[in-house]
Amino acid sequence: VVVGGVRRQARSTRVTRAGSAGEELGRGVALHGTVWPGGDAEPYDGVVLVDADGRVAALGPASAVPVPAGVRSIGGPGCWVGPGVIDAHVHLAFGAAEAALRGGVVGVRDLGAPRRDALRWRTGHRPPPPGRPYIGVTGPILTAPGGYPSRSWGAAGFAAFAGTPAAARLVVRGLAGDGVDLVKIALEREVDGRWPMPPPVVVRAVVEAAHGAGLRVTAHALTVDAVVRAVDAEVDELAHTPTERLPEALVDRIASTGMPVVSTLQTFFSGGAGRAAAANAAALHRAGVPLVYGTDLGNAGTRPGVDPRELDRLADAGLGRRGALLAATVRAAQLPGVRGRTGRLTVGEPAALVLLAGDPMVEPGVWHRPLAVLCDGRLVEPVGPAPDTLDHTTRRRTPDELLGR
Ligand SMILES: [Zn+2]
Secondary structure, X not given: OOOOOOOOOHHHHHXXXXXXXXXXXXXXXXXXXXXXXXXXXXXXXXXXXXXXXXEEEEEEOHHHOOOOOOOEEEEEEEEEEEEOEEEEEEOHHHOOHXXXXXXXXXXXXXXXXXXXXXXXXXXXXXXXXXXXXXXXXXXXXXXXXXXXXXOOOOOOOOEEEOOOHHHHHHHHHHHHHHOOOOEEEEEOOOOOOOOOOOOHHHXXXXXXXXXXXXXXXXXXXXOHHHHHHHXXXXXXXXXXXXXXXXOHHHHHHHHHHOOOEEOOHHHHHHHOOHHHHHHHHHHHHHOOOOEEOOOOEOEOOOOOOOOHHHHHHHHHHHHHHHHHHHHOOHHHHOOOOOOXXXXXXXXXXXXXXXXXXXXXXXXHHHHHOOXXXXXXXXXXXXXXXXXXXXXXXXXXXOOOHHHOO
């Protein structure tokens, strides 16, 4: 499927083979195939011309976009060119950022990591290092002393404790001072009550302190009582589709706030709580709640890269395949904690796009192995077998497993 093409520079080729950082763009790259610019645009047969600096120089039907001499051409008939995906919920402590990028993910939000790791990964206003996606971070997850996830998968620095409103304000100000992109709070109670849940007054203090510092708050809330507590405190987002069936009135209440909900449906299916979550997702979508693509990378059954199963779960929730892709592109790009990505291909703006071997709206499985990922002025062409099987023998400890989810 690779057509035309000028010879690659030896040095760059070696970098690509050695790993994942990709190569610089030379005089530019022209990507041929079905072009979907994203958003409301309709796909068409054409070409996307990216200049040496990594900006979209032109896009349109081939007859309207002449490819200058010396510009490398990739793709061709049957290929698909469109915006790369943004995963709104990952844990890079349990999954590789480089592998995510090779799998078509051009931006992620890490929703829970030890402070030092998160600040090291964070992209902020700088361009990501070669071979890595944009990375927004929350740092450690706010919770009650001894609360989830500090006594399970998050024992090693993934939690920050807020036992009182004053402590909550102090911790949030500290995170804001560190430069996190978003604040995460966990509202989770173990069945026998061994894990305390932050009380309403503390959740409220977290939200007020975060808003005072210009940060939004995403909440881990899977049960009805946790969701009520989150909505009462005016959090800005739910980090998961809840797994306990929500009453219709609560669904409507969530919709009335306008808050987005990050899907993470596939991992719930892998863990056995998928059906209730899928029913909630459908109800939330019907009520007008914006669902956004997120995998909870690192959790049960996940793997780095765009997960066509998660897209299918979103499609099945009522979004359809186009809607699922919008949830993973333009809509995800608008979330708090995401910078420098629009989820569209726009002339004059930096390209963050993928070249796939087929149309993902017809064959979602083409996401398993993108032919190329172009963002931040570099072209990454994955080599080797498609990472389409999970290796359970080498998988590290994963979030929520101890909850049986
Ligand atoms: Zn998570």
